[in-house]
Amino acid sequence: MxxxxxxxxxxxxxxxxxxxxxxxxxxxxxxxxxxxxxxxxxxxxxxxxxxxxxxxxxxxxxxxxxxxxxxxxxxxxxxxxxxxxxxxxxxxxxxxxxxxxxxxxxxxxxxxxxxxxxxxxxVIETKNWQVEYQLLFERVPCYITVIDRNFKIIRANENFRNNFGDVMGRQCYEVYKRRKTKCPNCPAARTFKDGKIHHSDQVGVKKSGERAYYVLTTSPLGRDVDDVAHVIEISTDVTASKKLEKEALEAERLAAVGQTVAGLAHSIKNILMGLEGGMYIVGKGLKRNNKQILDQGWEMLERNFNKTTSLVKDFLSFAKGRLPDLKMVNPNDLVKEIVDLYHDVAEDVGVELIAEVDPNIKNVPLDAKGIHTCLTNLVSNAIDACRMSGKKTNRVCIMTEDKKGILTFTVLDSGAGMDSEIKSRVFTTFFTTKGGQGTGLGLLTTRKIVKEHGGKISAHSKKGQGASFKMAFPKKRLYALYNENNREESGE
Amino acid sequence: MKRKNILIVDDEPDVVVYLSEVLESSNIDIYSADNAEAGWKLAGEVHLDLICLDIMMPGESGLSMYTRLRRTPDLKDIPVIIISGVEQEQEFDFRKFVDDEKTPPPEYYFEKPINVDDFVAVVERLLSMKEKRKKKGHSS
Missing domain, CATH: 3.30.450.20 (PAS domain)
Incomplete structure (x- = not known):
């Protein structure tokens, strides 16, 4: 050498x-x-x-x-x-x-x-950057995965791997949701198709078998919008806040049970008063041997027995907790049913019942039976309020609207209206202003059904100026519930 | 003793019938109304010695009518018995509903269903108190 x-x-x-x-x-x-x-x-x-x-x-x-x-x-x-x-x-x-x-x-x-x-x-600088980016990618407190056009995961960050296990090379739907096929309404598929960012609420299953609720954003990776080769999926786990929400709901439910019991007692007391009155008058009739008084007392007894029956019936239907059975229906069809059903009843007491619906409303997932009950309650209340107002001509109007992703049903009446004290209590207990006619469960049941749909009910009124009851349903929640129900039905 | 006028305001007809029967006497005239507005009208027309008032009624509530009575010089001294299904111990807190300190609480509150004997006793006591007050007022 x-x-x-x-x-x-x-x-x-x-x-x-x-x-x-x-x-x-x-x-x-x-x-x-x-x-x-x-x-x-x-x-x-x-x-x-x-x-x-x-x-x-x-x-x-x-x-x-x-x-x-x-x-x-x-x-x-x-x-x-x-x-x-x-x-x-x-x-x-x-x-x-x-x-x-x-x-x-x-x-x-x-x-x-x-x-x-x-x-x-x-290359120490480059190396440092690499380490920095790697750290950022791995440690960022959300789930990140990158998938290819076959929905195969080609990258996943530490947080995701810790929660979903060994995921590289597996299909995203299999890892996120333990599905064998692509998810319906897949946001990543939409991003692959249109090159745009999409957000959605999702429910998946962690490697521990625990349910994971997360808010997902899918975004295209690459320069060419027309031909997206990879999609990055970034999601924030909201399971903890979902749990809190559930706990709050449970607390509210328990409080409602207390209120319900108090309300039930209140209703029963009113009936007892009627029964006692009936007995008192029957006793008086017997004592005086007066058939007229006797009949009056007996009628009173009968009336109050019937009230007990309807109270029990309403109470049972209220107590029956069930998930709404969501099917695609047109809200306007539901309104039409109610108008057909109540038109004559309203006319008999001098009330004009009309519908003002938004003709552009499309089908949405609703529990038709539940919404029917809500509208029945609201419309019959509205007709009663008109009847009690003393005015000669009255109007009840059912309206539908689909605006900013919120579906609204409004029942408007020109009846007696409510003062602030009544307004503050209408949704709470077995409150009734109808004396013997009502059980005070109608609005409570209505509120329950609306809440089960993820919606809200509100009342607006001034004494003597009629009232409006509005049921508002965010469509996003209706679809989320709908998807969840379908998932549960298909046994996932 | 002079004849007495009692007004019963309750939207529940059975209650009106029941209380009228309980109070039936040769010395008492019963007036009734199924809502506060009608009751208020009667109070303006008839010289009343006692009012039995329900709380929850369609339209104006019993408490709203009560507040109006107490603020009206001619009517403010009529004794009022509130009779309602609202539970006194847990739910009915007069100040919670009427937070105006100038409005005194009602003379008596009965929870439905009433005890007839107690009710009659209270009515008699309130009527005789009014009588005494009047006499005292005349003598002084």
């Missing part, structure tokens, strides 16, 4: 090659078969320090033996250039990261490899 002759002298001594060797913006070193550095440029010296008479592994990595899987050795053997990521130490003993290219140097074109030229470049 010829070690003595520095290679710079060998390359013809031309100033051009010497200058090229020095000025090329890389750290350049030439090594022989025995790992000796036989030549290096100034860049190399500036970066790794003293090299003359030292082995490459000592200079690059401060090792006392050749590196495992040494690329230079391989290039000596097969004459093929190689590239690798390497870590070593710079001349100050600091950690160094560099990309190393090795290439064979031959004296003759087909001759044996005499030296290896090693060109390296510091």
């Amino acid at each position: 010829n070690r003595s002759k520095p290679i710079a002298r060998e390359i013809s001594g031309s100033w051009f090659y010497k200058e090229l060797f020095q000025q090329v913006p890389f750290n350049v070193a030439v090594i022989d078969h025995n790992y000796n550095i036989v030549e290096a440029n100034d860049n190399f010296t500036d970066y790794f320090g003293r090299w003359k008479g030292r082995k490459c592994y000592k200079v690059y990595k401060n090792l006392d033996y050749p590196c495992l899987g040494c690329n230079a050795r391989l290039t000596f053997e097969d004459g093929r250039p190689r590239v690798s990521d390497e870590s070593g130490v710079d001349q100050h003993g600091k950690e160094a990261h560099y990309v190393l290219h090795t290439a064979p140097l031959r004296e003759h074109r087909r001759g044996p490899v005499k030296y290896i030229i090693e060109m390296s470049r510091d």
Whole structure:
């Protein structure tokens, strides 16, 4: 082996090659078969320090033996250039990261490899960025997955892996929801199709089997909107707040039970008063042997027995807790049914019953039977309020509207109206202003059904100026419930 | 003793019939109304010695009528018995409903169903108190 002759002298001594060797913006070193550095440029010296008479592994990595899987050795053997990521130490003993290219140097074109030229470049900055981005991706407190066009997960962050398990290469629907087929209304599929960002509420299953509620955003990855190759799915886990919501609902339910019991007692007391009155009058009739008084008392007893029956019936239908059975229906059809049903009843008491519906409303998921009950309650209340108002002409109007994603039913009347004290109590207990006619459960049941649909009911009224009851259903929630019900039905 | 006029305001006809029967006496005339507005009208027309008033009624509530009575100089001294299904211990807190300190609470509150003997006793007591007050007022 010829070690003595520095290679710079060998390359013809031309100033051009010497200058090229020095000025090329890389750290350049030439090594022989025995790992000796036989030549290096100034860049190399500036970066790794003293090299003359030292082995490459000592200079690059401060090792006392050749590196495992040494690329230079391989290039000596097969004459093929190689590239690798390497870590070593710079001349100050600091950690160094560099990309190393090795290439064979031959004296003759087909001759044996005499030296290896090693060109390296510091990548510590790039490395730092990589680490930073990796950290950011891994540790960000949400779930991130990247999927390809076949819905295969090609990247997933730490948080996601911790919660959903070993997911790489598996289909997203399988991992997120344990499904065997693509989810209906898949937001990622929409992003693949239109290249746009989509948001949605989702329910999945974690590796622990626990339900996960999350808000998902899907966004296209890549420059070309027309041809999205990958979609990034970022979701925030809202399971904890869902739990809180459920707990709050449960607390409200318990409070409602207390109120309900108090209300029930109130209704029963009214009936008892009637029964007692009946008994008192029957007693009086018997004592005086007066058939007229006796009949009056008996009628009173009968009336109050009937009231008990209807109270029990209403109470049972209220107490029956069930999930709304959502089916696609047109809200306007439900309104029409009610108008047909109550038109004559209203007319008999001088009330004009009309519908003002938005003809553009499309089908939405609703529990037709439940909404029918709500509208029946509201309309019969409205007719009663008109009847009690003392006015000669009255009007009850049922309206529908679909605005800003909210479906609204409004029942408007020109009846007696409510003062603020009554308004504050209408939805709470077995409150009734109808004396013997009502059980005070109608509005409570209505509120319950509306809440089960994820909606809200509100009352607006001024004494003597009629009233309006509005049931508002955010359609997003209706669809979420609808999807959840369908999932449960299909046993997922 | 002079004849007495009692007004019963309740939207429940059975209650009106029941209380009328209980109070039936040769010395008492019963007037009745099934809502506060009609009751208010009667109070303006008839010289009343006692009013039995329900709370929850369609339209104006019994408490609203009560407040109006107490604020009207000619009617403010008529004794009022409130008779309602609202439970006194847990739910009926007069000040909660009428937070105007100038409005005094009613003379008596009965929870439905009433105890007939107690009710009759209270009615008699309130009527005789009014009688005494009147006599005292005349003598002084």
